[in-house]
Amino acid sequence: MDVISFKGIVFIASALVAVAASVLMATRRNPIHSALWMIVTFFAMAVIYLLLNAQFIAVAQVMVYAGAIMMLILFVIMLVHMEKGEETVPGQARRPKKTKLIAALITVILCGEILLGALFYNMTGRGGEHPAALVDAVGNVKTVGALLYGQYLFPFEIASILLLVGIVGAVVIAKRK
Amino acid sequence: MFEDNFTWLCYFLSGILFTIGAVGAILRRNMIVVFMCIELMLNAVNLVFIAAGGSLSSMDGSVFVFFIMTVAAVEAAVGLAIFVMVFRLQHTINADELNLLKG
Numbered sequence: 001m002d003v004i005s006f007k008g009i010v011f012i013a014s015a016l017v018a019v020a021a022s023v024l025m026a027t028r029r030n031p032i033h034s035a036l037w038m039i040v041t042f043f044a045m046a047v048i049y050l051l052l053n054a055q056f057i058a059v060a061q062v063m064v065y066a067g068a069i070m071m072l073i074l075f076v077i078m079l080v081h082m083e084k085g086e087e088t089v090p091g092q093a094r095r096p097k098k099t100k101l102i103a104a105l106i107t108v109i110l111c112g113e114i115l116l117g118a119l120f121y122n123m124t125g126r127g128g129e130h131p132a133a134l135v136d137a138v139g140n141v142k143t144v145g146a147l148l149y150g151q152y153l154f155p156f157e158i159a160s161i162l163l164l165v166g167i168v169g170a171v172v173i174a175k176r177k
Numbered sequence: 178m179f180e181d182n183f184t185w186l187c188y189f190l191s192g193i194l195f196t197i198g199a200v201g202a203i204l205r206r207n208m209i210v211v212f213m214c215i216e217l218m219l220n221a222v223n224l225v226f227i228a229a230g231g232s233l234s235s236m237d238g239s240v241f242v243f244f245i246m247t248v249a250a251v252e253a254a255v256g257l258a259i260f261v262m263v264f265r266l267q268h269t270i271n272a273d274e275l276n277l278l279k280g
Contacts, residue, residue, distance in 0.1 A: 011183050015190045022194055022217055026201030031209050038213050041194075045220055048190070051183065054227045057242050061223075064246050069216065069253045076257040077209055080264040104200045111196035118188035128235025135236065144239050152240050159247045166251030174258040 011051050018044035031077045035070055042066040053132055055140045187228035195221035208263075208270045212256055219249050 004012075018041050025037040042065045049058035135143050148156050198217035205211050223242045230238020264270050 007183075011186065015186070018190065019193055019197070022197045025217070026197055026205065026210070026214060031207055034210050034213055038217070041217065042220070045224060048183075048187070048224065049227055052187070052227050052231045054231070054239055054242075057223075057227060057239050060243065060246055064250055065216070065220070069250060072253055072257055073209060073213065076260055079261055080209075080270055082207065082209065082270070100203055104203050107196060107199045107203065111192055114192035114195070115189055118185050118192060121185070121188070123232065125233070128230075128233050128237070130236040131234040132231070140239075143236050144243070147236055147240050148243065155244060159244055162251055163247060166254050170254040170258040173255065174261050 007051055011048065014044040014047040014051075017041075018048070031082045032074065035074050035077060038073075039066050039070050042070070053135065053140060056144045182232075184228050184232040187224055191221040191224040191228070194218075194224070206272050208260055208272050211272065212253075212260075216249065216253070219245060 021037045021040040021044060025034045025041060028034045028037065042061060046058045046061045046066070049055075049061060130143060195218050198214040198221065201214035202211050202218070205214065223245055226238040226242050226245070228238075230236065230241075260270055263275065267275060269275070
């Protein structure tokens with residue numbers, strides 16, 4: 001009973017869901033199916049954020065990624081008439097080129113390196129000013145908000161300008177002619 | 178092994194998700210799916226930020242993830258507008274067929 005806690009079970013389950021859904025996202029031929037599996041991945045990762053005591057980020061993940069960005073992607077898939085799946089060019093082989101396969105293989109080898117690092121890392125240094133007990137006493141959202149409007153106020157304002165520029169740029173690019 | 182310490186497991190999961198995203202971005206042709214794979218890679222990095230911030234008892238990880246999400250939202254809006262524009266001009270968003278610059 002004490003080998004694995006309830007949080008451990010939830011973590012393993014949501015990690016498996018995230019990996020499976022992302023593999024399905026990367027392999028489905030129909031982009032709509034890819035987008036829907038991507039939403040499943042985002043929800044599984046929101047559960048993991050909750051387990052890591054990051055409630056604000058979990059809610060933002062669901063609202064920004066699973067809500068806004070994926071809705072935008074679904075709209076664009078329908079705008080460019082991809083909802084029936086990728087069109088195949090007749091007379092052209094569908095298999096990826098050899099160079100691409102080699103690049104993917106190298107990426108997988110580098111993934112092994114990351115996993116080895118994750119197994120044998122040794123974290124050193126001084127702990128920060130926000131241990132979990134302290135943050136839980138105040139509340140996660142309140143702590144993040146105090147940091148955003150205090151220590152990180154200037155980057156926060158820059159982010160708002162970036163969002164404004166992004167909105168204007170998207171409208172200008174898409175509305176030309 | 179699993180007593181409420183997920184840090185290395187989170188690094189593990191993040192590495193796997195990042196690799197899936199990178200391989201998908203390399204192998205797929207449809208630009209929208211490539212874009213979704215890039216979003217998956219951003220999410221994997223977010224997971225590392227949260228896990229490391231938690232294990233170092235620091236809140237800076239959450240703040241950084243907030244900014245990464247902002248940049249990802251802007252990137253999504255501008256990138257998808259570019260896709261719509263490319264589709265209007267070329268009538269395809271297949272990455273292998275967009276080779277006007279190839280010479």
